[in-house]
Amino acid sequence: MDIQQVARRANVSTATVSRVLNKSPKVKASTLEHVKRVIAELDYIPNTSARNLRRGRSRILGLIVSDINNPFFPELIDNFEALARAHAIDVIFSHTNYEVDRLRQCIRRMVERNVDGIAVFTSEADQASFEFARARKLPLVLMNQDGPRSSFHNINVNHRTGAIEAVEHLYELGHRRIGFIAGPGQFQSTRDRRSAFVAAMAKCGLAVKKQWVVEGDLHLQGGYAAMLEILRSSPCPTAILSTNDVMAVGALQAARSVGLAVPGDLSIIGFDNLPVCTMVTPPLTSVDIPRRDIAGHAFRMLLEAFEQLHAEPLATPKVLTQLVVRGSTAPPAAGRRK
Amino acid sequence: MDIQQVARRANVSTATVSRVLNKSPKVKASTLEHVKRVIAELDYIPNTSARNLRRGRSRILGLIVSDINNPFFPELIDNFEALARAHAIDVIFSHTNYEVDRLRQCIRRMVERNVDGIAVFTSEADQASFEFARARKLPLVLMNQDGPRSSFHNINVNHRTGAIEAVEHLYELGHRRIGFIAGPGQFQSTRDRRSAFVAAMAKCGLAVKKQWVVEGDLHLQGGYAAMLEILRSSPCPTAILSTNDVMAVGALQAARSVGLAVPGDLSIIGFDNLPVCTMVTPPLTSVDIPRRDIAGHAFRMLLEAFEQLHAEPLATPKVLTQLVVRGSTAPPAAGRRK
DNA sequence: GTTGGTTTTGGTATCGATTACATTATGGCA
């Protein structure tokens, strides 16, 4: 079933059928109708490989994330894909499991597939893989990866605004001793959040104590362990900010395991604002990362890039994070000053 | 950058380069080496559109789920994609948002992309879309969609084994009054779970009371509302089985909101065994659906189908569900008989 | 009934890789 059969059946040339398929304006209304009917009759679907080969474009975008099991990503993927669908673009999706080698493989495979652009939402980054894409003039959108890679399209997620709101919120509740559960240093995103915390503390005139900043593995266990370690210090912090929600939940469980009430004895704030925030008890106060906006920007940038509306790199969109207050924060036990 | 340039640079014909690319055994070792080096030098990547056009296959599989935001799916997707990667196959991914029309669109788009097969993990199903695929001899794997569609490959997930374990577990703890939070009737999966519950109750010789079976929308709110409604009955059940974990968490919150302790006053069991089970307090006892196995079967079936190892439909694999006991179940308050 | 201009349609080279078939190189042995 190919375009020739349709052409034969409709008594026109393949060129005319092609014009109908591509909604070319210069087809007589009657032929248009007729050809359309034949196409429907035969249930004909054009061969995308042939089309792509000829056109040099694929109408496929690549989407790479670190870890699909991380509940941060589904909403982002969802939104990206919805936009793509609306533009009749397909999405090839892959994840790296936080490994740099896999990122390289992913990009390579997507290049083989002739994708029209790639959005890379990974915490780890690899200059070489990016160069590989650049050499092929393939549009690439990254997240918070400026600096040496600034020639790629970049989406700037400002973790500071949310971190500042979080620390100010705690400060206003009366907290002065605030700890932080950090993430592994090799990830850009966790580094960003750590420095956002430091900046926020500075802004409120609070000191960052080394023994109150402990690294976790981003999973439940890591948060649990980190919390226990922080609680071994003396004096203890009265509030904790966590690099992500999952570890915040771990921290919550750890606090409870040693008999501390949340938020009575300890306030906890997470990062990400995942659905799980409303499922735990107490519901978790968290810094929201606007995933829909991020997906939207990424898609729009790729679309514009490969439609060549802009030869120049687009302006870097800035996305602000924002505190969502729920039940895991309250005045510290000692003095309910506010 | 195409195969001709490589051929020219290596002083061989395109046929030879192609043979090298496809690991054909009849290339002299020295030429093989040489051509490989040139390919590496030029950073040449073959054009997949051309290759697919010629070969008539795409090495792309389609994967359709209802809702990527439903935490049931990520692990399944993850596993499917990992297997695909291992076989150098790409995955185009899409979701239907539970809408039948979108399912049809998804399948159509995937056919246009020349996918070699599609795995459909949706709760809703649409005969017409499936026929569309069948007419093109496109392998399709469905989940629990036998009966009239039995000519497609099907994976049979047995919800009964898990439901029976769940009800028996409650029975042994001493529960006799057991309620059920059902899901919307239009989904195959929720119907399956409901009838599994009924069967399990029968097996234990327990009656299913109408007022203890209430339908929820599969979301947190739905579970919350359904639980409140069930609690309005008198006498109340002492234990609840929920169609999914998310509603079970809603039920947990509802119980707590009216002053009931879980598991002290009310035992709760969910379905799915999502990560969130370990995050809530108390951790949720749940029926595990082996998502890895499902993904594995689906992938294997598609692979075998499109490699034509089997002209005949493959045997329908059966996947058993299993209870995972955690902290949300305990003997009923009245009599701790066990 | 021409002519000239505008629509509409058709013929065909082309995209880049694969592969059947043709051709040339290689090596073993008399």
Place this chain on the structure above:
DNA sequence: TGCCATAATGTAATCGATACCAAAACCAAC
């Protein structure tokens, strides 16, 4: 050395759709 079988390589048709260019159809005006 010469011949033949076999291994290695090359030539060119092919996959299905697109788009350039040319041809044909159409129409209006003289």
